[in-house]
Amino acid sequence: MCTAFVTTVFGVGTITAAADPGSATVTASVAHAGHTMAASLMPSGDDVDGDGYIPANPPVTGVQPSDREPAPRYFHEFQANCAVTHTAPDDPIVYPAQSGMSHDHTFMGNTATNASSTSSSLYGGNTTCKAPGDSSAYWMPSLYKGDKKILPSGPQVIYYKAGVTDYTSVRPFPKGLRFVVANPMQSAQDFRNHPGWVEGWECGESFKNVDFPQNCPTGSQLNLRMQAPSCWDGRYLDTPTHQSHMAYPLVKPGTNNNVCPTSHPVALPMIEFKMAWPVDGDMSQVRLASGRGYSFHYDFFNAWNEPTLQALVGHCIVGGLQCDARGYDQNHPGEGAALGADYRLP
Structure with a gap:
């Protein structure tokens, strides 16, 4: 019997394998946080056969990317305001069921996220997000100044918006979808050219930095915005690269329209x-716990209550509104809100 080996270049999507179908364990070499760590691909949590692929059940088939141009609306988004819950050297996507294997992460949203988190364990759990229906897990490398860990204070702004021109084609995330945005091994130029780049690191009057500014004015804060891919292949909730099942919209030739590629035709909300x-x-x-400023990346593990997410996506994204975490657009008060004053479905 031969041993199965997989070499995964994290975030790049290069996988080579020589697998024995009878082998229960796959040993992987995962580039992470500036060095190589050994990680085991084995049955754990949602990945019942340990191959790194988590099929959607049911898959979404028969979808063609929409190049329709609906009535222009400047905004089509809502916010998921979620505060920090805890920090830990865990990553339930890259190192499932392997506590302490990751660099340190700062977690937001679901209060119980750990290395062994699964779709079932997260779903319906306690959350620091304003909408109790959002039990999703959000995390990123922890930030330090010297040896002091610096945590974001208060609810952080996590946008859910349309990444495609046809905002009416956006549908909610499937339960259990997870992915990693960017790559801790990326270079400064990779970070600058990343399709999720928005403005880079900022403070005071210093903008669009690929690494941390040299100095930030007293009383200012360090800011960063980064967008996630929003086009899904409809087949997998996760893949061995934690990225290949997702893609960024592309500009349709001859137009200014953002359209999902045919390989990933399902338009989902774009997280920012x-x-x-x-x-x-x-x-x-x-x-950062992962290295220099340009090593920034983040993870998302969907555990939304389905009717709550459907209401927000339908009212705010498909409806072309600029909503807060209640699904209320103060510029269009006549449109009402998707959620009640308690941020729950009415």
């Missing part, structure tokens, strides 16, 4: 992290 860390002054000692 808008994070703010209370750190200022000399930034020379600021770093």
Whole structure:
């Protein structure tokens, strides 16, 4: 019997394998946080056969990317405001059921996220998000100034928006979908050219930095915005690269329209992290647990209550509104809100 080996270049999507169908364990070499860690691909949590693929059940088939141009609306989004819950060297996507294998992460949303989190364990759990129906897990590498860990304070802005021109084609995330945005091994140029780049690192009057600014004015805070891919292949909730089942919209030739590629035809909400860390002054000692500022990346594990997410997507994204976490657009009060004053379905 031969041993099955998989080499995964995390975030790049290169996988080579020589697998014995009778082997129960696959040993992987995963590039992470500036060095190589050994990780086992084995049955754990949602990945019952340990091959790194988690099929959608049922899959979404027969979808063609929409190139329709609906009536223009400047906004089609809502916010999921979620505060920090805890930090831990865990990553239930990259290192499922392997506690302590990751660099340190700062978690938001679901209060119980850990290395062994699964779709079932997260679903319906306690959350720091304003909408109790959002039990999803959100996390990113922890930020330090020297040896002091700096945590974002208060609810952080996580946008859910249309990434495609036909905002009416956006549908809710399937339960259990998860992915990683960007790559801790990326270079400064990779980070700058990443399709999820929005504005880079910012503070005071310093903008669009690929690494941390040298100095931030007293009383200012460090900010970063980064967008996730929003086109899904309809087949898998996760893949061995944690990225290949997702793609960014593309500009249709001859137009200015953003359209999902045919390989990933299902338009989902585009998540955008808008994070703010209370750190200022000399930034020379600021770093991420994953390395330099351009190693920034983040993870999303969907555990929304389905009717709640459907209401927000339908009212705010498909409806072309700029909503808060209640699904209320203060510029269009006549449209009402998707959720009640308690941020629950009415």
